[in-house]
Amino acid sequence: xxxxxxxxxxxxxxxxxxxxxxxxxxxxxxxxxxxxxxxxxxxxxxxxxxxxxxxxxxxxxxxxxxxxxxxxxxxxxxxxxxxxxxxxxxxxxxxxxxxxxxxxxxxxxxxxxxxxxxxxxxxxxxxxxxxxxxxxxxxxxxxxxxxxxxxxxxxxxxxxxxxxxxxxxxxxxxxxxxxxxxxxxxxxxxxxxxxxxxxxxxxxxxxxxxxxxxxxxxxxxxxxxxxxxxxxxxxxxxxxxxxxxxxxxxxxxxxxxxxxxxxxxxxxxxxxxxxxxxxxxxxxxxxxxxxxxxxxxxxxxxxxxxxxxxxxxxxxxxxxxxxxxxxxxxxxxxxxxxxxxxx
DNA sequence: TAACCTCGCCAC
DNA sequence: AAACGTGGCGAGGTTA
Ligand SMILES: Nc1nc2c(ncn2[C@H]2C[C@H](O)[C@@H](COP(=O)(O)OP(=O)(O)OP(=O)(O)O)O2)c(=O)[nH]1
Ligand SMILES: [Mn+2]
Ligand SMILES: [Mn+2]
Numbered sequence: 001x002x003x004x005x006x007x008x009x010x011x012x013x014x015x016x017x018x019x020x021x022x023x024x025x026x027x028x029x030x031x032x033x034x035x036x037x038x039x040x041x042x043x044x045x046x047x048x049x050x051x052x053x054x055x056x057x058x059x060x061x062x063x064x065x066x067x068x069x070x071x072x073x074x075x076x077x078x079x080x081x082x083x084x085x086x087x088x089x090x091x092x093x094x095x096x097x098x099x100x101x102x103x104x105x106x107x108x109x110x111x112x113x114x115x116x117x118x119x120x121x122x123x124x125x126x127x128x129x130x131x132x133x134x135x136x137x138x139x140x141x142x143x144x145x146x147x148x149x150x151x152x153x154x155x156x157x158x159x160x161x162x163x164x165x166x167x168x169x170x171x172x173x174x175x176x177x178x179x180x181x182x183x184x185x186x187x188x189x190x191x192x193x194x195x196x197x198x199x200x201x202x203x204x205x206x207x208x209x210x211x212x213x214x215x216x217x218x219x220x221x222x223x224x225x226x227x228x229x230x231x232x233x234x235x236x237x238x239x240x241x242x243x244x245x246x247x248x249x250x251x252x253x254x255x256x257x258x259x260x261x262x263x264x265x266x267x268x269x270x271x272x273x274x275x276x277x278x279x280x281x282x283x284x285x286x287x288x289x290x291x292x293x294x295x296x297x298x299x300x301x302x303x304x305x306x307x308x309x310x311x312x313x314x315x316x317x318x319x320x321x322x323x324x325x326x327x328x329x330x331x332x333x334x335x336x337x338x339x340x341x342x343x
Numbered sequence: 344t345a346a347c348c349t350c351g352c353c354a355c
Numbered sequence: 356a357a358a359c360g361t362g363g364c365g366a367g368g369t370t371a
């Protein structure tokens with residue numbers, strides 16, 4: 001094309017050079033930068049589309065090593081690799097399998113993950129996991145109240161940003177709002193907020209508008225602002241002790257990391273406690289934990305006992321909160337399905 | 344050739 | 356890309 005003559009589209013440096021040669025000023029060629037330019041340059045839209053499909057094909061390629069005997073994929077789960085105490089997963093990573101709405105064609109990668117004959121999946125995921133924990137850690141009065149009354153903050157934020165009634169928020173709009181909520185509580189700035197809203201949410205937002213939105217957010221959740229201010233005051237604390245007793249080396253960590261680490265760590269501890277409870281309860285039953293994705297558990301359960309297993313999984317995940325959280329209630333979204341796509 | 348880095352993108 | 360964070364992976368590109 002006129003913009004990309006003889007360039008390797010897989011090479012960010014060549015792409016950047018080609019764009020700059022055409023007078024497109026950019027530092028990076030990532031989505032945040034290119035997406036707002038896609039309307040003006042159809043070639044950029046094509047490039048982003050190509051990158052998306054290429055990423056999907058790469059993911060599929062990673063999933064080729066099915067064990068000949070078990071018919072399963074056996075990744076490595078490492079409980080002690082991530083800084084915050086999250087599990088990591090590799091070879092292949094099953095914690096970043098594309099969600100169906102992002103695959104780009106009417107196909108599902110997650111639907112390829114199915115239980116063995118005569119079994120079903122129980123899929124259980126903490127609702128608004130780290131928002132609840134942030135409410136607990138910051139002791140924000142309103143946020144705690146919101147969770148006690150069973151409201152949905154992701155949905156609420158989507159509704160505010162899109163200026164649409166709450167009952168008209170689609171699941172993918174809610175999904176987009178997650179990054180806004182977490183961005184805000186973990187210290188995202190006005191420029192980051194504006195860029196994200198424009199590129200991922202499709203809502204053009206100037207930096208001034210972003211700044212106004214941030215202020216509104218922190219006026220609403222005053223305890224979150226106080227938490228941030230407090231964290232700004234002691235930027236040199238070198239140790240963090242988690243509620244479960246782990247000591248985390250904190251030296252050299254910046255403001256945003258200091259906000260995130262206690263929350264993500266507690267979330268990691270929460271699900272680990274839940275898994276420990278659960279693995280024992282499942283021992284004598286025909287059901288096994290086959291995957292975990294940070295705040296989600298996938299259990300493969302014999303069909304005839306799925307109802308009982310569902311109750312056990314939910315109870316274990318809620319019970320884990322009893323020793324770790326004091327003010328905020330937990331909720332678990334749970335479903336039974338014949339594939340990871342959720343039926 | 345292999346090891347390493349950066350970039351971009353997937354998930355939570 | 357920037358004061359959101361935590362990860363893994365492939366491809367290009369560089370270095371040993
Ligand atoms: N800092 C940060 N953390 C994220 C982001 N996306 C997900 N997480 C973390 C915080 C979430 O609570 C946690 C689990 O992700 P989920 O997709 O299950 O979202 P969440 O539990 O908040 O909402 P849900 O009610 O399950 O749809 O992972 C993000 O964009 N930034
Ligand atoms: Mn969740
Ligand atoms: Mn989840």
